[in-house]
Amino acid sequence: xxxxxxxxxxxxxxxxxxxxLIALVLAILARLASRLGITAVPFFLIAGLGLxxxxxxxxxxxxxxxxxxxxxxxxxxxxxxxxxxxxxxxxTGLKTGGVxxxxxxxxxxxxxxxxxxxxxxxxxxxxxxxxVTWISSSGVIxxxxxxxxxxxxxxxPSILNVLVIEDLAMAVYLPVVAALVAGSSALQTATTVGVAxxxxxxxxxxxMSYGHVMSAQLDRGNNEALLLAVFGLTLLVxxxxxxxxxxxxxxxxxxxxxxxxxxxxxxxxLIEPLRDLFAxxxxxxxxxxxxxxxxxxxxxPALILLVITGLGKLGSGWVAAGRLGSGVxxxxxxxxxxxxxxxxxxxxxxLGIGLADGAQLGSVAAAYVLLSAVVGPxxxxxxxxxxxxxxxxxxxxxxx
Amino acid sequence: MTEIxxxxxxxxxxxxxxxxxxxxxxxxxxxxxxxxxxMVYDRDDPDRCSTVLxxxxxxxxxxxDILGGSRVAEVTTTVGQEIEGLAIDWLxxxxxxxxxxxTIGDGMIRTRTGVSIVAVLRGETTFAAxxxxxxxxxxxxxxxxxxxxxxxEVRAILEA
Numbered sequence: 001x002x003x004x005x006x007x008x009x010x011x012x013x014x015x016x017x018x019x020x021l022i023a024l025v026l027a028i029l030a031r032l033a034s035r036l037g038i039t040a041v042p043f044f045l046i047a048g049l050g051l052x053x054x055x056x057x058x059x060x061x062x063x064x065x066x067x068x069x070x071x072x073x074x075x076x077x078x079x080x081x082x083x084x085x086x087x088x089x090x091x092t093g094l095k096t097g098g099v100x101x102x103x104x105x106x107x108x109x110x111x112x113x114x115x116x117x118x119x120x121x122x123x124x125x126x127x128x129x130x131x132v133t134w135i136s137s138s139g140v141i142x143x144x145x146x147x148x149x150x151x152x153x154x155x156x157p158s159i160l161n162v163l164v165i166e167d168l169a170m171a172v173y174l175p176v177v178a179a180l181v182a183g184s185s186a187l188q189t190a191t192t193v194g195v196a197x198x199x200x201x202x203x204x205x206x207x208m209s210y211g212h213v214m215s216a217q218l219d220r221g222n223n224e225a226l227l228l229a230v231f232g233l234t235l236l237v238x239x240x241x242x243x244x245x246x247x248x249x250x251x252x253x254x255x256x257x258x259x260x261x262x263x264x265x266x267x268x269x270l271i272e273p274l275r276d277l278f279a280x281x282x283x284x285x286x287x288x289x290x291x292x293x294x295x296x297x298x299x300x301p302a303l304i305l306l307v308i309t310g311l312g313k314l315g316s317g318w319v320a321a322g323r324l325g326s327g328v329x330x331x332x333x334x335x336x337x338x339x340x341x342x343x344x345x346x347x348x349x350x351l352g353i354g355l356a357d358g359a360q361l362g363s364v365a366a367a368y369v370l371l372s373a374v375v376g377p378x379x380x381x382x383x384x385x386x387x388x389x390x391x392x393x394x395x396x397x398x399x400x
Numbered sequence: 401m402t403e404i405x406x407x408x409x410x411x412x413x414x415x416x417x418x419x420x421x422x423x424x425x426x427x428x429x430x431x432x433x434x435x436x437x438x439m440v441y442d443r444d445d446p447d448r449c450s451t452v453l454x455x456x457x458x459x460x461x462x463x464x465d466i467l468g469g470s471r472v473a474e475v476t477t478t479v480g481q482e483i484e485g486l487a488i489d490w491l492x493x494x495x496x497x498x499x500x501x502x503t504i505g506d507g508m509i510r511t512r513t514g515v516s517i518v519a520v521l522r523g524e525t526t527f528a529a530x531x532x533x534x535x536x537x538x539x540x541x542x543x544x545x546x547x548x549x550x551x552x553e554v555r556a557i558l559e560a
């Protein structure tokens with residue numbers, strides 16, 4: 001007996017040391033990122049590249065733990081995305097967001113898809129690249145808006161509305177992608193997409209109509225009970241959704257949407273620290289799967305995508321803020337603020353990591369997020385300089 | 401009363417703004433947690449804020465006391481944000497309203513609609529928690545709390 005215990009003990013000891021060291025490295029990076037005023041996601045990705053296969057320090061024993069932790073991280077990221085907005089805000093988003101949402105999708109999803117196809121990737125991988133370039137980072141953007149004291153600005157509601165619409169668009173996009181990833185023949189894929197969308201539609205309707213009943217039930221429990229209940233529900237629904245081939249992520253997202261009222265606020269506060277922990281593991285694990293040698297090759301496509309979809313987001317912001325009656329400066333600020341991509345681009349790319357061309361998708365997505373998460377907030381900060389340069393050229397041309 | 405514009409900020413809270421008598425645009429962002437941001441808009445770029453002041457809940461109370469406002473609106477706003485399905489509305493009696501001169505009890509408002517009139521604003525004065533015998537006058541603003549359909553009924557009663 002004793003030798004076995006000793007062997008297991010030694011393995012656990014190694015795992016603890018590895019995980020502990022990784023967490024400390026991430027802590028230093030998170031601190032550095034907050035000092036620089038940007039999101040920690042790109043730093044976590046770089047750390048993952050350094051620690052993964054082909055990196056400077058290869059970790060071994062704790063990889064299983066990291067893999068499961070990463071999956072939980074995805075679920076918690078989507079859960080908090082669902083928790084972000086009240087059902088009232090989502091309904092308003094649905095009613096008013098048609099035009100800006102469509103413009104946003106065309107300007108930002110289509111370029112990613114096209115670049116994927118041009119690179120000669122399999123269709124599912126190209127669709128995923130479209131998603132990577134489409135969804136702005138609500139985490140980065142809300143931080144930028146509050147750091148720059150811009151929450152009260154005239155164009156800010158339009159920025160937040162675009163985020164709400166993208167949030168809702170994920171509810172359609174994720175099941176479609178999950179079916180594309182799982183399906184083999186065209187007919188089979190179409191059927192899976194159909195089933196997935198109907199299921200999501202029903203669950204979404206149930207969540208928005210009767211979510212308050214479940215929320216009221218959950219709200220009676222103390223914090224400990226609530227945390228465990230929400231965590232349990234998220235994993236349970238996520239797992240069931242995965243079994244139905246709808247993707248675990250969308251299940252977690254729907255749980256978040258279904259929670260409303262006071263319990264939504266409490267759950268958000270309770271889940272956030274847990275999400276930060278597991279999300280960090282997820283970003284790290286995502287980067288583990290990328291071969292650092294492939295990254296330089298991914299830089300050029302990522303840079304091209306950043307330019308095209310940077311202009312795309314400027315277009316989205318221009319349209320969305322214009323509908324609220326913002327001026328030229330406001331419209332440009334709105335677009336520049338929306339450029340930052342982050343956590344959800346990585347989540348989307350991770351769905352395809354096992355696909356044909358999935359490895360390339362992973363490295364392009366990583367490079368793209370590295371660039372846009374750094375460039376986006378900088379452009380948002382200096383958007384007025386760009387805007388100030390424009391009207392001076394235009395005004396004399398206009399009569400009156 | 402100055403017109404206050406209300407804009408929802410999904411995921412953040414709500415923004416309220418108005419134009420001062422000298423033409424400056426002033427806004428307040430009320431965060432979900434109760435923190436406030438007070439801002440003055442730029443004249444050249446009306447979307448931009450030239451000044452932003454971060455106020456904790458306590459700071460906001462202090463500023464409110466100095467400015468001498470009533471707390472009714474603020475308390476009711478907080479309640480409205482916390483309880484889903486509960487609406488708060490400010491209903492002003494027009495000059496032609498047939499309800500002017502009647503008491504709240506006359507309208508049997510709570511019995512018929514389930515809506516409570518929690519305050520009545522008359523000029524600079526606020527009457528908090530008015531009883532059924534309170535007489536409403538033309539120009540009064542009643543602060544009503546209840547379900548949105550209930551409040552719509554009250555609006556109809558007051559305008560009848």
